[in-house]
Amino acid sequence: xxxxxxADKAVNGEEEGTQKKSGDSRSGKTEGGGGQSRGSEKSAAxxxxxxxxxxxxxxxxxxxxxxxxxxxNVDVDTARALLIGLVRACHLHEAFQVADYLKDRKLRLPxxxxxxxxxxxxxxxxxxxxxxxxGALETCVAYESKAIHAYHFHFARLIVQEFLEEALxxxxxxxxAPAFGLQENGLAAMDVVIHGGGKGGALSLNxxxxxxxxKRGLMKGDTVLLSRTGEAARTMGSGDRGGxxxxxxxxxxxxxxxxxxxxxxxxxGDSTAAPVGGRGGRAGGGWRADYEFEAEVSSMHPxxxxxxxxxxAAQSASVRGGGWRVDKLANRTSFVRQLNAxxxxxxxxxxxxxxxxVDPAIRDVLVAGWDGNKADRDAVPDKCAExxxxxxxxxxxxxxxxxxxDLRAMSHMxxxxxxxxxxxxxxxxxxxxxxxxxGKTHTAVALVQMWLRSRTCPILCTSDSNIAVDNLVDGLxxxxxxxxxxxxxxxxxxxxxxxxxxxxxxxxxGCTWSKDQQYQAINGVLRRAEVICATCAxxxxxxxxxxxxxxxxxxxxxxxxxxxxxxxxxxxxxQVVLIGDQKQLPPxxxxxxxxxxxxxxxxxxxxxxxxxxxxxxxVQYRMHPAIATFPSKAFYKGELLSGTPPSARRAxxxxxxxxxxxxxxxxxxxxxxxxxxxxxxTNPAEAQKIVNVV
Numbered sequence: 001x002x003x004x005x006x007a008d009k010a011v012n013g014e015e016e017g018t019q020k021k022s023g024d025s026r027s028g029k030t031e032g033g034g035g036q037s038r039g040s041e042k043s044a045a046x047x048x049x050x051x052x053x054x055x056x057x058x059x060x061x062x063x064x065x066x067x068x069x070x071x072x073n074v075d076v077d078t079a080r081a082l083l084i085g086l087v088r089a090c091h092l093h094e095a096f097q098v099a100d101y102l103k104d105r106k107l108r109l110p111x112x113x114x115x116x117x118x119x120x121x122x123x124x125x126x127x128x129x130x131x132x133x134x135g136a137l138e139t140c141v142a143y144e145s146k147a148i149h150a151y152h153f154h155f156a157r158l159i160v161q162e163f164l165e166e167a168l169x170x171x172x173x174x175x176x177a178p179a180f181g182l183q184e185n186g187l188a189a190m191d192v193v194i195h196g197g198g199k200g201g202a203l204s205l206n207x208x209x210x211x212x213x214x215k216r217g218l219m220k221g222d223t224v225l226l227s228r229t230g231e232a233a234r235t236m237g238s239g240d241r242g243g244x245x246x247x248x249x250x251x252x253x254x255x256x257x258x259x260x261x262x263x264x265x266x267x268x269g270d271s272t273a274a275p276v277g278g279r280g281g282r283a284g285g286g287w288r289a290d291y292e293f294e295a296e297v298s299s300m301h302p303x304x305x306x307x308x309x310x311x312x313a314a315q316s317a318s319v320r321g322g323g324w325r326v327d328k329l330a331n332r333t334s335f336v337r338q339l340n341a342x343x344x345x346x347x348x349x350x351x352x353x354x355x356x357x358v359d360p361a362i363r364d365v366l367v368a369g370w371d372g373n374k375a376d377r378d379a380v381p382d383k384c385a386e387x388x389x390x391x392x393x394x395x396x397x398x399x400x401x402x403x404x405x406d407l408r409a410m411s412h413m414x415x416x417x418x419x420x421x422x423x424x425x426x427x428x429x430x431x432x433x434x435x436x437x438x439g440k441t442h443t444a445v446a447l448v449q450m451w452l453r454s455r456t457c458p459i460l461c462t463s464d465s466n467i468a469v470d471n472l473v474d475g476l477x478x479x480x481x482x483x484x485x486x487x488x489x490x491x492x493x494x495x496x497x498x499x500x501x502x503x504x505x506x507x508x509x510g511c512t513w514s515k516d517q518q519y520q521a522i523n524g525v526l527r528r529a530e531v532i533c534a535t536c537a538x539x540x541x542x543x544x545x546x547x548x549x550x551x552x553x554x555x556x557x558x559x560x561x562x563x564x565x566x567x568x569x570x571x572x573x574x575q576v577v578l579i580g581d582q583k584q585l586p587p588x589x590x591x592x593x594x595x596x597x598x599x600x601x602x603x604x605x606x607x608x609x610x611x612x613x614x615x616x617x618x619v620q621y622r623m624h625p626a627i628a629t630f631p632s633k634a635f636y637k638g639e640l641l642s643g644t645p646p647s648a649r650r651a652x653x654x655x656x657x658x659x660x661x662x663x664x665x666x667x668x669x670x671x672x673x674x675x676x677x678x679x680x681x682t683n684p685a686e687a688q689k690i691v692n693v694v
Contacts, residue, residue: 437622548572
């Protein structure tokens with residue numbers, strides 16, 4: 001939120017006094033009285049451009065920029081504010097002009113300002129133009145070192161690429177999927193009436209009963225698309241202005257034609273224009289709106305309220321009346337939190353009473369070798385193996401091991417598990433590989449108990465999926481650990497709702513407490529908890545902003561992208577354990593280009609490639625030994641053993657097993673054929689055969 005406020009300050013001109021002072025002092029050193037004049041010209045230019053950006057008139061802002069840029073009278077902060085305004089309004093081609101100006105004048109953007117520009121990216125942005133703009137700005141960013149430059153820009157680009165690909169697919173769904181099907185699934189609402197006059201320019205949305213599913217699925221910060229046809233605009237009119245009169249505002253500057261994949265803010269132009277290529281239209285029977293606006297959910301109670309993104313005053317005034325359709329757009333939360341965490345990690349921000357810090361040693365492990373320095377890259381295994389408690393002698397170390405392992409759970413551990421736990425107790429970064437059925441969650445719970453025994457507290461436990469986080473909460477609560485769960489209630493198992501931070505704090509639906517009372521109650525619960533569990537993205541939530549953790553455990557780490565993993569690592573963690581299995585499912589990536597560029601490689605896998613040892617759990621307790629034989633030989637070099645005898649996994653009766661002692665059979669389904677179901681594959685004939693057998 002602080003970064004978003006900083007970005008708003010750049011647009012609203014709240015930093016003008018500082019910029020004028022610094023601009024005057026810089027120019028005064030070299031130009032004397034002429035420098036003061038130059039400084040006043042820059043200040044005047046900055047005020048003019050910012051004023052236009054503040055009211056959403058990026059056309060006028062660009063005209064002012066064009067007039068002032070030739071004389072070099074636009075300072076870096078004003079250029080940054082203009083960039084943010086242009087990117088928000090999807091005017092990326094004009095943003096290239098500002099990037100060229102920065103490059104020609106050799107002006108440098110601080111990393112946090114570069115992040116603010118990226119965070120302003122609209123979901124309607126053309127992906128190719130957005131990536132080209134990042135490339136144009138790359139040389140204008142003031143990076144601390146070559147390694148940080150290479151690491152940050154690589155992942156920032158991939159985050160944007162993945163986000164815009166997801167957004168493009170969402171917009172395609174809006175254009176082509178049956179409207180009422182989307183409404184039933186909580187992805188859209190029809191016949192919405194919009195009223196203005198809300199606080200800070202917020203719009204109030206009156207959603208009919210058929211659209212209640214959408215309301216239930218939305219949260220503050222989510223992004224939605226407001227759209228309607230010209231016919232609806234003329235028929236329904238504007239409830240706040242007594243009917244639709246006059247012309248709707250014109251399309252964005254330079255948007256005489258609509259590019260493929262781009263969706264303008266405001267009117268789409270002539271209602272007789274051809275549909276946007278590849279995105280439906282009248283000819284294809286898809287949704288074709290004449291007016292579209294992107295908005296962010298600002299409040300859920302008492303009514304659903306939104307704020308428009310990248311609109312000028314004239315366009316904002318037109319968003320009134322009935323006949324509107326509201327569609328849920330791609331999830332922006334992960335996009336924002338990953339970029340913010342990436343910035344925090346690169347800048348190694350120290351912890352304050354307002355925000356958690358970053359351990360420099362963790363940052364050094366991440367960026368080592370990204371500048372081509374082989375010595376730094378080769379040193380990564382040693383950096384990870386460094387012990388957190390470096391001043392312990394042999395006796396103290398053994399005492400710590402004995403105390404930590406004096407747990408009831410340790411009596412059931414095999415040697416591979418105890419070896420992994422001992423390493424994780426001391427090492428800065430530890431990788432634990434857990435093949436199927438080897439007790440990953442059991443080991444994770446034991447590790448947390450060991451950390452608590454050694455006074456490592458509080459602890460952050462995360463995973464990329466809500467299911468895995470729920471499994472951790474379940475295991476930790478059964479072990480008697482004081483655990484609190486952070487996240488969206490609808491994503492949490494019903495039997496684990498009692499561990500939600502709101503439930504522990506006594507905050508139930510319809511609670512009449514003030515916001516401050518709720519904050520104090522939640523804050524108290526979090527401070528008393530020994531372990532806090534959340535998804536990787538959830539670790540970046542506002543309620544955890546001030547909390548630092550001694551240690552961080554990331555389960556299913558091989559299914560999380562590296563940017564997702566970085567979010568919990570910025571919470572002050574000095575000790576990190578990644579649990580996963582690179583032989584199982586990789587991260588889910590939407591953009592094929594981002595996947596090919598390395599987004600599909602988890603941090604766990606990259607650390608393995610750097611030479612870090614992974615402690616493999618070598619005994620599985622799930623499968624019949626005959627079933628486990630193949631994966632052991634094919635994926636685990638024959639090292640995966642079975643801790644369950646065949647007698648404990650007898651073949652079920654009622655099926656003609658080819659070998660009675662081995663519950664394994666191949667069943668021919670000649671009529672079965674795979675077919676696409678979205679991004680997945682389905683085979684109903686095979687599924688039915690399994691049902692029949694069972």
